[in-house]
Amino acid sequence: MIDPSLGRKHHKPTCAPPVRPLSQNRDFVILWVSQSISALGSAVSSVGFVLLTLTITGSAAHAGAVASIAAITAVVCRLPAGSLADRRDRRLLMIAADLGRALALSSLVIAGTIDQITFIHIAIVAIVEAALSSCFQPAETAALRFVVASEQVTQAAARYESRTHLATLIGPALGGILFSAGRVVPFLIDAVSYLASAVGLTLIRRPLSTTGGNRAPHPSRGFVSAGLRWLWQERFVRGAVLWFAGVTFVFQSIGLVCLLLAERHGAGPAATGLLFSITSTGGLIGALAAPRLVARFQPRTLITAFGWVAAMVTPLLAVVHSAYLIGVIGALAFFLGPAANASIIGYILTHVDSTLQGRASAAVHFLSGILLPTAPALAGVLVQWLGAVPTVLLYSSVLFALAIVTTTARSLGVRQR
Known part of the structure; x- marks a missing residue:
């Protein structure tokens, strides 16, 4: 069965925002700031996963295995996650993904506090975070179009790029410093960053999906x-x-x-x-x-x-x-x-x-x-x-x-x- 959405004409999101400089667009600024915080937290914890696995197991192979498992999980979940982003309210989907990731990382913080961290626990948290991140990403990309005017979309995407590169520049070094302060600190920081992201999403005034939900057709083959x-x-x-x-x-x-x-x-x-x-x-x-x-x-x-x-x-x-x-x-x-x-x-x-x-x-x-x-x-x-x-x-x-x-x-x- 052919997906009916493929034959539709392109249409703009409802309630198109007025054209204003991106720096004066409240919703875009909130989205950019909240996701910059989240990206920095993820960069911090990515180093934490490697260092924690090495500390617990003493094996570089185990550390590499955690990274590989997370990467494979992200690839496997990506297409179904895109389907969710088109069927569900994107704001709620992103908030749920943020809260789920914060909860998963918090379990590592608690386990570390009582000295009960295991390799299996680390791997499970990495898998959960990768899966939920795959759910978050397509909804986030699609939501960007709803917080800026249509003629500003490419400019907004360009400005949005800086959040990842800023996190990549600062995050690894900061992650190492925080791990030295306490082996669960990077994960605590990342959990807090996901909560900050969730709060930011609730503060955005404009809908992040078309009125009445995304109105994607009922799931069918294809x-x-x-x-x-x-x-x-x-x-x-x-x-x-x-x-x-x-x-x-x-x-x-x-x-x-x-x-x-x-x-x-x-x-x-x-x-x-x-x-x-x-x-x-x-x-x-x-x-x-x-x-x-x-x-x-x-x-x-x-x-x-x-x-x-x-x-x-x-x-x-x-x-x-x-x-x-x-x-x-x-x-x-x-x-x-x-x-x-x-x-x-x-x-x-x-x-x-x-x-x-x-x-x-x-x-x-x-x-x-x-x-x-x-x-x-x-x-x-x-x-x-x-x-x-x-x-x-x-x-x-x-x-x-x-x-x-x-x-x-x-x-x-x-x-x-």
């Missing part, structure tokens, strides 16, 4: 996969997402290689940490510049520029001998990423029917992230077989191939504005 079908029918989205999946896979893989290269060049823990901070700074600066970039350049221009810059600077990792220079190379590679990503998200939010936005967003994240759980393992195997420098050159060749595709692919020529 309802969950409708987002994938829409994505495949949209030339620009299909091409951009497949390209982005390849780029993110390479970046996820090459992070481990950068760590090994830094250690080979004599970098200690402090220098290695600074390496990743420098790289994150490049992403944050790019996120701050993203609103101007998406306003000035077409999506294809941003995607192509991002692809070529990444392809040209990545081979330099094979010849530099400083952890700090490795960080600078990473910063250059990441700089245009937020603008390219925002242009894709902006296109989706302005072109897909409001009753399909959750599933479309979930489909994009599903395809772009489906290979990520295997990336670190593959990088480790390649480094062991080939060595770090040949692995860098191999990944660089993949980036060059992807850059050529972005330059020649007709599907990326769709104009957004």
Whole structure:
């Protein structure tokens, strides 16, 4: 049975907000601030999961297993979560996900207080958090369209990028400091951040779904996969997402290689940490510049520029001998990423029917992230077989191939504005 929502014309959310600068849009500011706090809490606890597992088990393999299980859970839950975002009240869905994650993390805090934490408990909490985060994400993306005017959607998506990069810059170091203060402190902070997110969502005045609920059709065969079908029918989205999946896979893989290269060049823990901070700074600066970039350049221009810059600077990792220079190379590679990503998200939010936005967003994240759980393992195997420098050159060749595709692919020529 064909999903009826696929044939509908696009329509704008009801009660479209008046056009005003995003900085003066109360609902957008509340959403941005609350989700920035939540993202920072998640970055803090992500380090906490690794350190806590190492403390409890003394095994790096167990720490890697927790991360892999969480990543696989997120991928498996993504498409059904998009369906939920289109069938249920998005505000209530996000609040429920926040409260569920806060409760799961609080169980670790309580267990740690009485010294009863086990590896199984850590793994279960990681799975629950990953599943509920998958439920939250498509509803959050779809809700963004309801708090800003339609002509500001791409700008809002660009500004929204900064929250993740700010958390990535500050969170890991803060997580390590908080873990030193107490091994359950990072999880307490993250639980509080989820409560702050839930409070922020209650303070947003505008509806985050169409009037009377999302009005998605009653679930039928193919309802969950409708987002994938829409994505495949949209030339620009299909091409951009497949390209982005390849780029993110390479970046996820090459992070481990950068760590090994830094250690080979004599970098200690402090220098290695600074390496990743420098790289994150490049992403944050790019996120701050993203609103101007998406306003000035077409999506294809941003995607192509991002692809070529990444392809040209990545081979330099094979010849530099400083952890700090490795960080600078990473910063250059990441700089245009937020603008390219925002242009894709902006296109989706302005072109897909409001009753399909959750599933479309979930489909994009599903395809772009489906290979990520295997990336670190593959990088480790390649480094062991080939060595770090040949692995860098191999990944660089993949980036060059992807850059050529972005330059020649007709599907990326769709104009957004």
